[in-house]
Amino acid sequence: MEIDLYNFYSLMKQDDIILSYKGDVSSDLVTSVLQIVESKMDKLDEPSKIRKKVYNVLVEALQNLYHHISENPGLVGNEDVSSVIFVIGKSEDAYLICTGNYMDNNQVESLRERIDKINSLGTDELKDFYKEVLNNGLMSDKGGGGLGMIDIARKSAHKLEYDFKKLDDKYTFYSLLVKVGEY
Amino acid sequence: MENLTIEGTPKTPTIEFSLEDGSLLIKGRSIPENSIEFYKPLIDKLEEYSNTPKPNTTVRIQLEYFNTSSSKCILDVFKKLEKINTGGSETVINWYYEEDDEDMLEAGEDYQAIINIPFKMVEMEE
Numbered sequence: 556m557e558i559d560l561y562n563f564y565s566l567m568k569q570d571d572i573i574l575s576y577k578g579d580v581s582s583d584l585v586t587s588v589l590q591i592v593e594s595k596m597d598k599l600d601e602p603s604k605i606r607k608k609v610y611n612v613l614v615e616a617l618q619n620l621y622h623h624i625s626e627n628p629g630l631v632g633n634e635d636v637s638s639v640i641f642v643i644g645k646s647e648d649a650y651l652i653c654t655g656n657y658m659d660n661n662q663v664e665s666l667r668e669r670i671d672k673i674n675s676l677g678t679d680e681l682k683d684f685y686k687e688v689l690n691n692g693l694m695s696d697k698g699g700g701g702l703g704m705i706d707i708a709r710k711s712a713h714k715l716e717y718d719f720k721k722l723d724d725k726y727t728f729y730s731l732l733v734k735v736g737e738y
Numbered sequence: 739m740e741n742l743t744i745e746g747t748p749k750t751p752t753i754e755f756s757l758e759d760g761s762l763l764i765k766g767r768s769i770p771e772n773s774i775e776f777y778k779p780l781i782d783k784l785e786e787y788s789n790t791p792k793p794n795t796t797v798r799i800q801l802e803y804f805n806t807s808s809s810k811c812i813l814d815v816f817k818k819l820e821k822i823n824t825g826g827s828e829t830v831i832n833w834y835y836e837e838d839d840e841d842m843l844e845a846g847e848d849y850q851a852i853i854n855i856p857f858k859m860v861e862m863e864e
Contacts, residue, residue, distance in 0.1 A: 582771050585771070586748060586749060589769075590748075603836070603838060603839070603864070604838055604839075604840075607803070607839060607841065607842075608841065610803060611803060611805075611841070614769050614803065614805050615805060615806060618769075618771055618805060618807065621771055622771070682844070682848070685848065686848050686851060686852060689809060689810065689813060689848070689852070690813070690852050702806035702807075702809060702810070703805075703806045703807075705806075706806045706809075709841075710841065
């Protein structure tokens with residue numbers, strides 16, 4: 556293995572990446588990442604409005620990854636499917652929170668439909684949808700109730716961008732990109 | 739009946755439930771990965787309190803952040819309070835939010851629309 560670390564550094568700098576991570580997600584990792592990003596935003600003197608929205612989206616996005624991990628143990632090539640990636644960056648007009656994880660091919664369609672539905676809703680409709688799921692939705696054992704993605708969309712105020720890359724007859728790599736900020 | 743006190747952590751809020759005063763405070767951040775486990779002692783305590791509640795029950799929710807997993811548990815807490823309210827204890831929920839935090843105000847209004855208890859929105863200066 557050979558890494559041109561300066562090149563890697565330059566790429567992160569050029570793309571205004573605050574933090575990137577590849578591997579398994581633990582509860583402690585989520586805590587640490589939240590602390591890092593929070594202190595970074597403090598340092599940048601971000602308005603508390605932006606700070607809170609970014610923090611909220613980050614909590615949901617990271618905890619989605621965390622809850623996802625143990626569901627389907629398996630391997631893609633020689634890699635454990637619990638491995639994820641996330642990248643947090645700041646462009647001129649917004650914070651970008653990107654997450655990627657493996658998922659079962661047979662779950663792709665329902666997730667795609669769900670995100671498309673969320674993307675088709677306006678601000679007030681999203682609010683109503685949130686209340687509907689909050690009040691009627693069943694809670695999974697892990698505490699998720701399908702609210703996470705709706706909440707992300709509400710805080711983001713941008714459309715959610717996603718991609719599904721089919722890898723083999725069992726797994727797909729799912730990427731989600733969330734923009735936060737109204738500069 | 740013993741009171742319930744849970745100290746806050748970076749991911750879980752402070753909870754102070756005084757059964758003799760009929761007052762409940764939830765304050766801080768509520769972003770645990772497993773919120774059902776965290777809120778269970780409070781839900782159980784509310785159930786206990788609902789058998790012999792005080793004439794008035796005052797609730798203060800002063801959260802800085804909460805995740806969607808907590809939002810479901812907070813709804814469960816409010817549903818218990820709804821029962822306490824109809825069971826003869828006049829209940830008020832004071833929902834605190836920082837002055838420019840529209841999202842937190844809106845979150846309170848979301849609950850207000852679902853739960854049949856008087857809500858008071860309280861703006862705090864930063």
